[in-house]
Amino acid sequence: MSTRSEVVAAPVREITFAQAVREALAEEMRRDPAVVIIGEDVAEAGTPFKVLSGLVEEFGPERVIDTPISEAGFTGIAVGAAMTGLRPVVDIMFGDFLTLAMDQIANQAAKVHYMSGGKLTVPMVVRTTMGATRRSAAQHSQSLHAWVSHVPGLRVVLPSTPYDAKGLLKTAIRDQNPVVFFEDKMMYSLKGEVPDADYAIPFGVADVKRPGKDITVVATSSMVQVALRAAELLEAEGISAEVVDPRTTVPLDTSTILASVGKTSRAIVVDEGYRQYGVTAEIAAVIAEGAFDHLDAPVRRLGAMDVPVPFSPVLEDLTVPTAEQVASAARELCGR
């Protein structure tokens, strides 16, 4: 299905997460000729996930640029292009390959503006993927957003719905700073309402995906969907869970999170990165410090199991937090 046809679709439409990403890119590329896409198999192939299908046909190979398998190289090229007038959107097929581009992302893109005393800017986006249970094993299943969230100078985005994906990607492309944008592979086919009209979602503004009063579940990316399912289970048991989605880990909207916990006095943090030294640690620490006088129970953290992701389906499924695990943690905290 071509981008254009989607854009002229009915006012309130349901589209997939992948379509939302593609629309954001297409609309920004129409609006601003400086926006280019660069990465492996992004043109004719439209990426292995088919997220970019149709873009090369509309914008041509000069703006949708197929590269060799050179993550460090084309990320570096994007940094230089961003410093000199373009707005590159880099495609890193699997988040696991960020390992290859970390120097260009963390030592170059993140620091150029500061090192130059504010003279140079690096308005680029690195789009990449995260998420396990796709049977892709240890080197194609990681969620490494904690690494980039640790590096000052980068903004880090984790959309959890088609609506958020489109609105946040537009903000990312328009931002003057390097932004790392994580898409959970397992959500590409997730459908959701996305308006026709142009909109952008500001960074650093958490979204309460579901209001509740007994416990706060702070969740990121696909874990928001898990948290919402958990909230359903809990509701049936008379536990009202509030699901808060920070949407960006950098900047982090601590006030919305703390306001929620101030109300519920209980909190669980769920994220698909490895649990140890991961994103749940920062958010839990922020809650434990900021809501110290309100907490009736310790903050619980659920992350990916601290093991390389195993191939065997029966094992892999054990490594990612489930709605049932979130629900039972909630029951414990609520003393049920």
Add this chain to the structure above:
Amino acid sequence: MSTRSEVVAAPVREITFAQAVREALAEEMRRDPAVVIIGEDVAEAGTPFKVLSGLVEEFGPERVIDTPISEAGFTGIAVGAAMTGLRPVVDIMFGDFLTLAMDQIANQAAKVHYMSGGKLTVPMVVRTTMGATRRSAAQHSQSLHAWVSHVPGLRVVLPSTPYDAKGLLKTAIRDQNPVVFFEDKMMYSLKGEVPDADYAIPFGVADVKRPGKDITVVATSSMVQVALRAAELLEAEGISAEVVDPRTTVPLDTSTILASVGKTSRAIVVDEGYRQYGVTAEIAAVIAEGAFDHLDAPVRRLGAMDVPVPFSPVLEDLTVPTAEQVASAARELCGR
């Protein structure tokens, strides 16, 4: 001064942190012919920090291997060598250059044992540096141990004294797993007592560097020295601070940390990595959860300021936690 002369020195001797590292390497290389050193300027130059001086003279260029400026390449070579019978000790001159070797460290070294179902092992050590205030600016001053602490399959070591450096490096070299060993550049000339006799310090065993009863300061690497100075200041004011040094972030000795906080009911965590999504978050979260019923005040975190490290000395000095900052945080928590 040559390694041999040190080894025959008096039973209890004061040596520098750099000498302690060199002794551990020399003694392990004498003990086990499989141990080799590989990195840039490690042979005749003995590294820019002169930490390895004398080793090539004793062990020869076949075991102290100078490489091209290829962090990814020689780290990968070390992984393959470790899988086939050697025990390589990789030298990554500045911790900032870990960015270039992350794929080989996080996707290869850390995962080979698990991916192979336990058949292959990767007994290698990556020695690298951390620490700012050396006026080396944004790309030569970072402390990136949070990244590797996030990756299952790696062990992460942060010695804070010459004694610990020697004992922990021996354990690292003898370990069957990939170990990342961080040396704070600013501590190389720090002197401390180191016995003659062979000894090794187990991983996952925190060390109470100074006992106290009013507040616990968990500190890593050079921040242990900062915490100890803070404890001096506080003692003068009648506040008794206990300084706990985890020594390894992976594995993390949570029981010693929690036992201390259970006793003091107040805690500060100090680490030289960036504060956001850094090591202090994990340790603070562990304390907040594990000592929930004991804490009289929220856990405070002090890390490096969340900015690229500036060159200008007047600015750089503002980015690293100081004894005075630790002391004043302690005063607040103790209600002084």
Add this chain to the structure above:
Amino acid sequence: MDWLQVYGQLLRIRIFEEHVNTLYRSGKMEGLAHLYTGEEAVAVGVCQALRQDDYITSTHRGHGHCLAKGASLDRMFAELLGRVDGYCRGKGGSMHIADQERGNLGANAIVGGSSGIATGAALSARRRGTDQVSVCFFGEGAFGQGILYEVMNMAALWRLPVIYVCENNLYNEYTPAGETTAGAMRARAEAFGIPAHEVDGQDVRAVYAAAERAVSRARAGEGPSFLLCQTYRFHGHHVGDVNRAYYRSKDEEEHWRSSRDPLPLLAGWLLERHQATPADFERLEAQVRAEVESAEAFALAAPYPDSGEVTLHVYA
């Protein structure tokens, strides 16, 4: 060299992959399957020149490398199906099969990711005073990865016993190699003073001959070599890659299948020289099919690892 036996090895890989294809399409196998079909002569030709204690590193398209180095069919299938009897207890899967008893240091899902490992194994062999040789198999897409140049440089400087075997099947996933590779591929190795040899990757005898020379050179301590094997994958990038007309033509595929298939090429040669009869091939095929079927049956019946395995082997 018993070329009929060699034919049997090509056939073993060919039929193994046929079954993988069916397992995948019938939903019995999950994940990704990058079939080696069409490239069999490269792995077999090279591994014929190796000893069991020589090392290889493999790629995401690695089934052929593992089998050519001597892996057994049943444990291969078991690994692909995530069963505990697999080479990696089901934890590695198709892209991470390792078999250290036969010097297979493992497949790798990072393009170019094993080039350091193969080079390091060569350094270790030299340091330990053995005459083992190390072979790094990689697709031409790995020319995009900087680490390959970093380690070729060190291998050349240190005259390490490593052989870089490039399987040029003309495509990096869905992109023609011509669009991703400037200059001549062999020059990428020659730039470091590494002797490069171009080989018809569909002719197992040619591959073997070239590998033989490179291996003796490496064993003799004369340093690394580079083999550029021209080959082709008969199927898609992975089993799911069905509609490929947008990146390569049916005619091109047809040409390679009909006139560049390593199996008929070797069979024809054997028949011409009366070293084998049609009956030999029938017998061989029946035998291999039976072998593969029982191996598959074994794997399908094998148990999954139990849940305790998930936290096992994170650390040694």
Add this chain to the structure above:
Amino acid sequence: MDWLQVYGQLLRIRIFEEHVNTLYRSGKMEGLAHLYTGEEAVAVGVCQALRQDDYITSTHRGHGHCLAKGASLDRMFAELLGRVDGYCRGKGGSMHIADQERGNLGANAIVGGSSGIATGAALSARRRGTDQVSVCFFGEGAFGQGILYEVMNMAALWRLPVIYVCENNLYNEYTPAGETTAGAMRARAEAFGIPAHEVDGQDVRAVYAAAERAVSRARAGEGPSFLLCQTYRFHGHHVGDVNRAYYRSKDEEEHWRSSRDPLPLLAGWLLERHQATPADFERLEAQVRAEVESAEAFALAAPYPDSGEVTLHVYA
């Protein structure tokens, strides 16, 4: 070309670095100082062939590149001293000077780290339809970094207007380049089909001529070039590197200083051809010295950034 004026530029860098050396040794400057002394003809020769709106990327040994691209002495000194009047408000320092008004995209403390940036600037120039050219200066040590090969490949594939200028000063820090570089350096670029030219980096006229050709080629859309400039650093790797006998001989240093110094070489040529008199050189030197001294005085008097600056410019 006014070669006397060019001589003035060489001299400007030479005397600037003399002062940096003194500032450092007298404890007035902190951190690291990698002096460009001895290599001046490379930066000056190349930048003579560039327009102000052309791009360069620089290295840890970058003072010469900045000055040759037109940076002013006072703001250079101020940056090295961490003062707010520096090119980067004192936040970058010696290894990170950037001057975007003159197309200097910045020095880089990661060896090879700017090769992607320079190549990306070329891509951007092409995409924006300008005829700007981009120059990547790097030391031969960067041949160790894989990213250099990754981006040269893309530059060649896409015919980007980028020129890779290798300053081969024979050493990677304390290790001779011969111990870290297998094969011929120029072959590293030729492997990607990039034309490579070897140049006497001590002869500014030769460097300029080669750069001129590469620049016109790039402007004409004919793609990237590679210049291998043979040069030498007269001082240590950095100011602190005093005892160097273990890695290079006094004789070698003496030879380069006495017979391969780019300043006398150009001066001699000018005198021979009566394009300048000894008096001209005296006048020029007096003038440059005065200029450098007042610039240094300005910087020493300049204020440090105030503490609020530390959190400024993390984000735009």
